[in-house]
Amino acid sequence: MGNSSLAPTSEINQHIWQVVSQIPPGRVATYGDIARQAGLGRGARRVGAALRGLPGKTRIPWHRVVNAGGAISLPAGSDGRYRQIMRLRAEGIEVSDSGRISLARYRWDPGITEPAAL
DNA sequence: AACATGACTCCAC
DNA sequence: AGTGGAGCCATGT
Numbered sequence: 346m347g348n349s350s351l352a353p354t355s356e357i358n359q360h361i362w363q364v365v366s367q368i369p370p371g372r373v374a375t376y377g378d379i380a381r382q383a384g385l386g387r388g389a390r391r392v393g394a395a396l397r398g399l400p401g402k403t404r405i406p407w408h409r410v411v412n413a414g415g416a417i418s419l420p421a422g423s424d425g426r427y428r429q430i431m432r433l434r435a436e437g438i439e440v441s442d443s444g445r446i447s448l449a450r451y452r453w454d455p456g457i458t459e460p461a462a463l
Numbered sequence: 464a465a466c467a468t469g470a471c472t473c474c475a476c
Numbered sequence: 477a478g479t480g481g482a483g484c485c486a487t488g489t
Binding site (some may be wrong): 375376377380387388389390391392393394395396397407410411412413414417418419420423425426429 | 469470471472473
């Protein structure tokens with residue numbers, strides 16, 4: 346067989362999406378967290394690209410992924426940014442109007458599969 | 464193959 | 477908390 350060390354982009358994306366779908370409601374994870382969980386090392390940017398490729402009607406909880414600073418990474422003024430903030434608040438997560446979230450309170454621990462306790 | 468781009472991250476001010 | 481610059485990884489031209 347030829348190159349067996351690299352999987353097609355579509356498969357990598359699918360793997361990333363699978364990890365993202367493991368984030369329980371009421372919790373968030375950073376791009377870096379997802380990358381590490383997916384075995385991509387420092388591929389945080391790769392995670393962003395995978396989420397960008399999601400269809401609009403997906404049921405993958407992409408909104409639970411924020412950057413290392415605990416902030417929404419989608420461009421200011423974009424529909425996605427507004428939608429992400431609304432969906433997070435709908436799950437009981439506090440999000441400031443500037444799109445900031447407390448990682449100390451809501452960051453997902455891969456060992457736990459339950460929603461954040463209030 | 465070189466260069467630009469981006470839903471990233473770290474560090475210094 | 478906000479801003480700017482360098483580093484990082486994969487894609488698209």
